[in-house]
Amino acid sequence: MEPGRSSSRGSGGAPPRRPRSSSTVAPPAPKPKRKRRRVRVGRLILAVLLLFVVASVGLLFYYDGKLHRTEALVPYAGRPADTPGTNWLIVGSDSRADLSDDQRQQLSTGDSDGSRTDTIMMVHKPPSGSAMIISIPRDLYVPIPGQGSHKINAAFNFGGPQLLTQTVEQLSGVRIDHYAEIGFGGFDSVVDAVGGVTICLDQPLNDPKAGLRLPKGCQELDGRQALGLVRTRAFPNADLERVVNQRKFLNALMAKATSPSVLANPFRLIPFVNGAVDALTVDKGDHIWNLMGLAWALRGNPITTTTPTGGDEYTDDGDSLAVGDNTEQFFTYIRKGLPVPEDLLSGTGGVLGG
Template sequence: MAEHKRVPSRRRRLLRAAACAVAALVVLGAGAAGYAYLRLDGNLKSVDIDARLGTARPPAATDGSFNLLVLGSDSRSGGNADLAGGDTGGTARSDTAMVVHVSQDHSRADVVSIPRDTLVPRPECTGPQGKAVPAAKRAMFNSAYEAGGAACAVKTVEQLSGLRMDHYVEVDFNGFARLVDAIGGATVTTTVAIHDKDSGLDLPPGEHHLDGRQALAFVRTRHGVGDGSDLGRIELQKQMVRSLLQQVRGVGLLGNPAKLWSVGDTLTRSITTDSALASVNALVGLAQELKGIGPDGLAMVTLPVTAAPGAPDRVVQRQPQADQLWAALKADRPVPEAVVAAQPRNPAQATPTAPATAPAKAPAKRS
C-alpha cells in the first residue's frame, strides 16, 4: 500500500495561519466597510420636502426623466462667516439656483440657472419656526429660501416652471470650497483680468488652476466682470460646473480607494438633500443614473430675463422664451435653439465693458 505524502507540519501551520489571516482581513474589511457606510450616512443632512409640500405640486414624470433643484446657500453661519466676502448678516438666501432636467434615457442634462434677482410670484410658505409666510405677487427669487427654507424654494421653482422637482441638493460656501479641494481643484480660463474686492478674486488673463477658496470667489464674483450683474456671475458658474465635471472624470476615484473615501466623506458633509436622497445608497444610485452624461450631453443656459418694469435693478422672465424653455423641459425636449442663441456672453471671455444682456444690477446689500 503506497504511502501518502504528508505536508510537513510546519508548512501546515503556515497555511493555517495564512488562512486565518485572510479570514481576519475579510472580517475586518467588512467591519471597516460597515463603519464607512454608517459614517457617510451619518454625515448627510436632509429636508423632508414631500411632507412639507403635500400633494399640491406638479405631477412627477412617468417616462424616466426627472428634475433636480441645486441651490447654493449664502448662509454666513459657522465656517462660512469668513468666506467669499460680502454681507455677513444672519439670514440665508439661495445665492445660486440651477434646475437640472435629466432626459428619459439619462443621456442628456439641461441645466437652467435662475438669476437670484428675478421677480417672481412667491407662494405661501411655512417659515422655519412653523409660522405661515404669506404669498407675494412680486418677490426676488432668492427671498423664497430666506422666507421658508428649502421647501419654499422648491415650491417657488415648481410654481415658476410647472416642473416637479424630484430631488433637491443644497451646498453652502464652506461645503463648496471643501469639495473643490477634495477633488484637486478646478481649472478655469479668462481672457481678461478679474479684480473683485468683495469676493477677493484677483486673476490676470489666462488659465488658472484654483483651490477651494479661489473657486468659491470665482463663482461669487460679479463686480469684476461684464456689467457687474448676477447674469455675469452665472456665466462664471457655468464654466466652473464644466470644469468640476472634467476634474471629477480625470481623478480616477474608482482606482483610488483613499481618494474615493476622502471625496465621499467631504461630499456627504457638504450637502443637504431631500429625504429620498439622504443615504449613500441613494446618492450612488443617482450617480449611476448620471454617469452616462458627458460634456456633449450637457446644455447650460440662463433663464431668459429682461429688466423689470419700474425696477431696473431687477429682472423678470422674458416671454415667450421662458415659457418655451419650461415647456421643452416638461416635454423632455432639448433647450430650444432660440433660447440658446440669446444667451449672454461669458464675461470671462469678454471685456468688462461689453454690453449687458439685460440692464440688471444686483442689489448692493449682498455680493
C-alpha cells in the first residue's frame, strides 16, 4: 500500500457503508379506520330512519283505508259558502244495530230501535286562537229540511248524516268541513284502548238505566263506565248538564290519547288506533290525518260551551228548547271566525271537575 493513501476497505476488508439518501420515501402510514366506521354507522342510522318513515307512511295509508265512510257532506241548494277556520260535526249515535244481546246487557243500552243522536257537537278551529267544542242540545227545536220543525236530533233518524249536517248548517250558517260519528259499540273500546280516563266527580252518580254507579272524587273510568257517564241524564237539568259532561270527557279522552303514555307506548297506541278506526264513521272526503289534527287541536285547553237558546218551550215534540236571538248572535261570531263574547258562552256546570 502506498504511503499517504488510505485503504478503501476497513481493517476487516469490508466495504464502507454508504450514507442513506435524504430523498428516500418512507412507507405510507395506515389509513385511519375511524372515518370509515363513522360513514357506516351514519348510513345505518339513515337506513333505519328511512325504514321508519316508510313504515309509518304505510301504516297511515293502511289505517286510512280501513275507516268507515259515508256521504255526510253533500252539495245542496243554499248550502253555506266556506267559512273561516275548520269545522267538524261530531255525532254520538244511539243506534244498537251493531250490538249483540250480550253487549246491550253489558253496556246497559236498552233495546230502542232506530237511530238518533245522543250527542251533537260542533268543533270549531278558528283562524287563530283556541279551538271550541260546541254542544248543540238535542232538544233544540229547529226546521228540518223536508220534515217541518222538530227537535234537532230527529234529523238523523229522518235522513241520517246528510240531513243532520244540512240541518246544522242551515241553523248556524256555518259550513261543515268534516264529519265523525261514533256509536255505542265503539265508544267503550276506544276508552279501554288508552287504559281508561281519569275524571273527577263533584258528586256521586247513580243511574241504573245507564248502568252507572260512581262515587264522588277522582277515579279512572273504563269504557263501560265512561259510556254510562256520557249517556246519563240523571240531573235536574237533564240534557243540558249531560252535554257539559260530554264535552269535558271528550277533552279528557283526547288529552289522554295524545299523551306520551299512549303515543310512546305501542301497546296502547296501536289498540287505540285500531279501536278508533273500527268505531268511527267519517265523511267520504275525510282521512285519518284529519282525525289526527282534530285530536291534537282538542288536547290542550279548548273553549267549551253549549249553544245558547231562547229557553224552554212546549212543541208538538214535547218539552223543547227554542232558537233565540242569542242563538243567531252566537253563530254569527262563529261563521265570521271571530272570538265569541263571554256573555254568549256557558261552559260551566256538569259533574266533572275542571
